Structure formats: structure tokens, C-alpha cells
Amino acid sequence: MADTYQPPFQSCIEEGRATCLMCSYNEVNGMPSCAHHDLLQRARKEWGFKGYITSDCDAVAVIYEDHKYVKSPEDAVANVIKAGMDINCGTYLSQYTQLALGQGKIQEEDINRAVSNLFSVQLLLGLFNGDPAKGNYGNLGREDVCTLEHRNLALDAARQGIVLLKNENNLLPLNRMAVTSLAIIGPSANSSSQLGGDYTGVPCNPTSIFEGLQHYIKTNYASGCGDTRCDSSKGFAEAVRISREADAVVVVAGLDLSQEDEGRDRASLLLPGRQMDLISAVSTASEKPIILILLGGGPIDISFAKVNPRIGSILWIGYPGEAGGQAVADTIFGEFNPGGRLSITWYPESFISVPMNDMSLRPDPSRGYPGRTYRFYTGEVVYEFGYGLSYSNYSYKFILVPDKVVLSTDTNKASPSKRLTSQTLDGIEYMPVDEITSCNHVKFEVPIAVFNHGDMDGSHVIILFGRASAPIRGAPHKTLIGFTRVHTKSSSAVQVSMGIDPCKHFSIVNEHGLKILPLGTYLLMLEGLEHSISIEL
Template sequence: YWAPNINVFRDPRWGRGQETPGEDPAMIAAYSVEYVKGFQGEYGDGREGRMMLSACCKHYIAYDLEKWGKFARYTFNAEVNAQDFEDTYEPPFKSCIQEGRASCLMCSYNQVNGVPACARKDLLQKIRDEWGFKGYIVSDCDAVAIIHENQTYTSSDEDSVAIVLKAGMDVNCGSFLIRHTKSAIEKGKIQEEDINHALYNLFSVQLRLGLFEKASENQWFTRLGPSNVCTKEHRELAAEAVRQGTVLLKNDDSFLPLKRSEVSHIAMIGAAANDAYIMGGDYTGAPCDPITFLKGMQAFVPQTTVAGGCKNVSCDSTDGFGEAIEAAKRADIVVVIAGLNLTQETEDLDRVTLLLPGKQQDLVNIIASVTKKPIVLVITGGGPVDVSFAKQDTRIASVLWIGYPGEVGGQVLPEILFGEYNPGE
């Protein structure tokens, strides 16, 4: 399984920053260790014992750009000095390998000081010779193909095959090696021993996973099936993650928690208020039974109404503002859902600003000016958003950051608003 993403989130506009734990190398390193241990669930004797899954630390190295201005991840050259390697970029990967004992590492698209990351023999051998890595190295998808096609670093496809295999890469995500390895052998670019070395690294991990053994009752996952997916226990664990992950940014005069006995009508405003799609971030699986913010709130307050205000998260028009204003005027409490979704930040898409998309801030301000009481502002998204306008605005009593809360996010939001869970503790 090709996770975790442990790149350092250096530019807050990075579209894949949502996949990472943050900007602090030490914190990312600690996160990577626990992530890998939980994933691999090693058991048995010995340092290279049996595993439930194979975790893959990615993307090695200095990768934190998708597409911004004239720069793109397929051709970007990250210029990194020795101190930045040592202090910033290497610590998460070193900990992931030495302490987490990850069985896979993925090399990135970008060049590092003029050389494609998957062709940096010095860096790929360092993780084995100095850090004690025991596993296989895989390219990011099509990262080998772009060495010749996009970066023009090599003069032929066969040269690309040779440079990565001899550098220490073992597996290519994509079809490039399937299409060009035979030709590379015929042209004398690589030898059989280069392929054998790569296969040894891959098969050693597959052996630890038991992939060459006949399924038995003693193996992990043998008896798992559809009935083990989306269980009550799984959904409760997901809900607890949302509770602990939500951050209370502002709460003037202890406006929250709300009292159910005093609230008979709530208005949910925002394009994300009744949209299950926005609940999941990058690389989200198909949810079992997603609960939107509207559906979750209606379980607490049956008279909960909704108005988008904006047609979508991009919020390029004010056409829906009138309907949202009228809905807000009628309600006892108004909750505005603002922020990001995958149309604003994702793989191959960086942001150009930290402000709320389009006219979302205008919507928040207009709604706050017509309500009976101050509003609650809920922010979605994986990357940071500048909502400093709300800090001193007394019309906005409370601000919550809920991120991408997943399929039970709609269940947890009213729990927080009505005090069943306190994110401020």
C-alpha cells in the first residue's frame, strides 16, 4: 500500500499538502513511524518478520509542488543544499525506515539538484547502506517515463530503464519498464543481474506478506470479507477521529455549545452543507453511508433548512445569495460551511491564494449581517485557509476547522456544536 505521504508541507498552497501531517520535520517523522507500525502490524521473530500490509514512505525526496505558474512536478528541479537535506527533507524518511521499518519507499517525479529523484543513486543507496532499509523502491506513477519524455535527461527510453535500475529503483508504477526493459537488455544497457537484484528486493517483501503461500486459517486477512467493512466499530473509530481532529479557532462569550432546548430552527448555509462529496479528501475510498452536514444536523434539530448561497465551492457568482439570506433570516441559529474541496486543492492542482475561494467571504459577511444572532463558521479543507477577517468580527461568534471529516463528518458536527464533545479541551 503506497502510503504514508511524508513530504514536508513547506508551501501552504500545495495541492497535496492535505495528504501530509504538516510542516514540521520532527512531527512528520514521529507520525511516519506510528503510521507504518500500524499498517504493517509486524509479527513473528526477527527484524524482517511477517507483515499484514506493506507500507510505503513517499515521495523521496523534496517534492511539494504540483502545478504552479510555469512550474510543474514532472519537470521541476528542487535545488536543495546539504543542510536542508539534513534538517528538513531527510528526517521523516530516515525515521520511517529506521524506526518504522517501512518495507517500501517511493521516489518522486521531480529532479533533485539536476538529477531525477529515481535516478539519484547516491540517495537511493544511502537509505540501504546507511539507514538499513530492507525492502523495495518503487517509482511514482510514470516517474520513469518522464525522465526521457518530459525532462529529456536521457537520450532514449532504454537509457531511462538503465539509469533507474542501476541507481537502485526496483519497481516502476506504470507500464514503462514492461514496454522498454527487453529492448534495454538487447541493446546492452542493462544485464540480467540488474533485474535479479530488483526482483530480490520485491520478492523479499512479498514473502513477508505470505503472498507465495496457500491461504490458511492462520494467515492474516484470510477470513475477512464484505461483512468486515463499514462495521459499527469502524464508523465509531472514524467519528472519534473527526472529534479529535476538529479545532475550535474562536468562541466569543462561550457562544458554543448550543442548547438544544433553545434552538428550534437552524439554517445551514454553503455549497458544502448538503454535499457528501466534499467530506472526503484526496485518495478517498467510496464511503459506505455518508452523512452530510444537513442530514446530521436534522437528527438534532428536525427543522434544519439549507441554502447553498454559492452554486459550488468555487463560488463564482452571487446568484444564490438571495435565497441564502432569506433562509438565514428565518432561523434561530445559522451555521455557514465554507472552505475547500478537491476542485481547489488536489494532486496536480495547487492553489494560488490562501483566501476562501471566489465569493465565499462575501457570502459569510452578508449572512452575518442579517441573522438574529452571531453565526457559526465551519471551515473545510486540507490546506490552511486565511479567515482572519472573522477574528475580530463580532457577528461571527465561533469558528471551527473540521478539515475533510469523511463519511461521518455530518454526524460529528452537531455533536460538537451542541456540546456532546468539546474540541476546545
């Protein structure tokens, strides 16, 4: 918990000042999350959370109806309110709170606390400042929807999310002077609705990928499959025919909401149905290597495409939204230089054999368990976390980075400083982080020079990792320290800076859930570049 699941919530509260938390359906150490007093109160007492805590929808009901954790609906309501939950997405609080109060399971002060937490956020938002029509949002109307500013934001978001996974022989970007006709294939290629993920709102002037490409060049379309399930090869012949006649071929494959959404999980990491057969047929028929575009919110095992020389370029676009069609077209024809990175490890199909209810992150070779996430997984990958190419080649240089950090207990010169005493774990010295009072004073910046060696300007994501230079039991292979996006001019360099907090970025959590900072040498890693830094007393 302290090592992996809690840090994102903690940073949102401490650094982002989040004022709402949601407790989930699952149990944590045998106790439903929304009824877990220690879990909910830690956010307030240790992280300084000020706001309200809501349940996920019907997460209170499942405590009684599914978990069978309590004997009555009133008990479920009493447990969550006393644990620190304030509002329920669902009907249990409205139905059973009065009954729980009458049965003495909760007190009025419990309800008052929940209401106060909710009202505190509403007060911050100014919702009680007189007539809402005269407030900040009172004058909004139809003219404030789908503005140029909003559409440009949607386009920028779609562009930034595109990840270039393969680009053999610089197939992309296409040259409009050399390519006069294009074939686009796939059931999602001519559907703007397929570009939105689960819980998508009403889009503004949505553009399909087919429509986006038509703005650049004459484009022919064939679905190839009836839908994303692709359970028939009836449309293959037409797809093959137009592929043979075109100067360039784009195949749109992947997933949609018939394969994955909140209530639907995939049982396979492969492309659905006969999509792989369609891609192979088209790539064989095309005169030149094809461009493969992948839709979807999760990893896909496309090992076949990764090694197939007839598939020259691969773009993963996620669910890019209303401007996705234009963003893809702009990228294919070089109006935008892709710089996105994968936000998750792309596992091979064999990973589905890992038990889904085994939440262990660290590998266990004795039972063939490979671990989970980029931090601990030891198996083969299709693409690693953070992977992403560009039309430009980049190199980096660390600038004046310290090679040593010295810890102390007291940085106040006016008071005597007591000496830190390290402890030992498996022969490695370490310090409990809560005993290091100099954490804020040993933070430092890492200036980085970023060189764009290409002939295109680029939007580029820099990812900095860290790890201990020597193996430490239970420590991750590497840890993401941070990332930032920079805009670079062709054949030029820019400088950026990334902050390092040794107590945060180099510490690990022991089996008791306590943060410890092993002493010794650590590596800062930026692509193939490394810098050593020593943590000492």
C-alpha cells in the same frame, strides 16, 4: 535535505520499520529522484531500509520525456534500476527493461536485485504461504465491510481532526434547550461527497453536515452559492432570509476537489469566488454571531472572519470523510470537545508572491524573502502551526525535568573514555553528532501534568517545542519535539511523559549537511510554559 526533507523518511524507516519507499518526479541537485543513486542508497546503507523502492506513477517516463535527462527510454530504465529503484508505477519497465538488457545497459543481477527486494516484502506478508484463500485474508467478505467498528473508527478520526480556531464568548457548544431552530448555509453543507478528499474510497453510510445537524435540531438549508466556486450571488437572498429566522446559523465554506487535488493547485489563499461576500451577508443578517465551518486540505486566509465580531466561532474540519457530518454536529452540540491542532502554518494571501520554485527554507531579508514553514518563516500568519482551541481551558506543569545534560564519548566504564573536544561556529561551541557516543544515554523523559479547568471532559493535544535560548546562525526559531493526545476529565489533571533526545531534537545541520549539536542553553516550550536545560561537556 538532511535538515528538513529526509528526517521524516528516516524516522519512518528506523522507528516505523517501513518496507516501501517511493521516489518522486522532481530532480534533487540536478538529478531525477528515481535515478539518484546516493539518495536511494542512503536509505539502505545509513538508515537500514529493508524493502523495495517504487517510482511515483510515470516518474521513470518523465526522466526521458520531460526532464530530457537521458537520450532514450532504455537509458531511463537503466538509470533507475542501477540507482536502486525496484518497481515502476507506469509502463516503462515493462516496455523497455528487456531492451535495456539486450543493449547491455543493465545486467541480469540488477533485475534479480530488484525482484528480490520486492519478493522480500511479499514473503514477510505471507503471500507465498500456500493458497491465499486459506490465509489471513482469505475469509474476508461483505460482512467485514462497513462494520460498526469501522464506522466508529471513521467517526473518531473525523472528531479528532476538527480544529477550533475561534470561539468568542463561548458561543460553542450550542445549548439544545436554548436553541430550537438552526439555519445551515453553503453549497457543501448538504453534500456528503464534499467531505472526502482526493483518492477517497467508497464511503460507508456517509452523512452530510446538514444531515448530522438534523439529528439534533430542526434545521433549514440554503446553498447560498451554486457550488464552491460561488461565482454568483443569486442564492444570497434565500440564505439571508433563513438566517434571520433561525436561533443559530452555521455557514459551511472553504474548498473542494474543484479547487485542489493532485492535479490542481490553488493560485490564491482566499476563499473561492464570492464565498466571503456570502459569509458577510449572512453574519450581518443573523440575530446572533454565526458559526463558520471550513472545508479543505490547505490553509485559507480568513483574516476577515478572524476579526469579525459577527462570526463567533470557526471550525476547520479538513476533509473529514464519511462520518464528518456526525462529527461536526457532535462538536457543535457539545457531545465532543474539540482538541485538534493545525498541521500547517496558515499564511496570508500576500504569501503567494513568494516564488513557488524557491525552495529555500531560511529567510533572506536582503531580498524580502520570508522563509518557509513554522521553523523559519518570519512573516505574519493567519494562524500558526499547532494552533487549536478547546471548550476547556488547560494549563501545564513540568515535573522533575533535568536542567543539565552532560555529553561524553564513551559510556562503557570498562574502557577508557577520551575527552570530547568541541569546535566553534560563529563563536558558539558545538559537537559533531557522529562523535557523541553517549547520545542514547543522555535521552530523558519530560513528565507533564495537564490540568483541565473546564466543565467538560476533553481530548487534548499537547505540543512540545524546543529552541536554543541564544540565536544560532541557520537554526530554526523553534522545532517540534513531539506531541501526544490525552483524554482528561473535567476539573481534573492527568500526567503524561514525552521523550527528549538531545542529539536529535537540539542538533542542527551545517552547510555541509552534517549534524552538529551546539552547546549551551535550550528551552523546552509548552504553550506559555518554558524550561531551561543546559547541554555541556
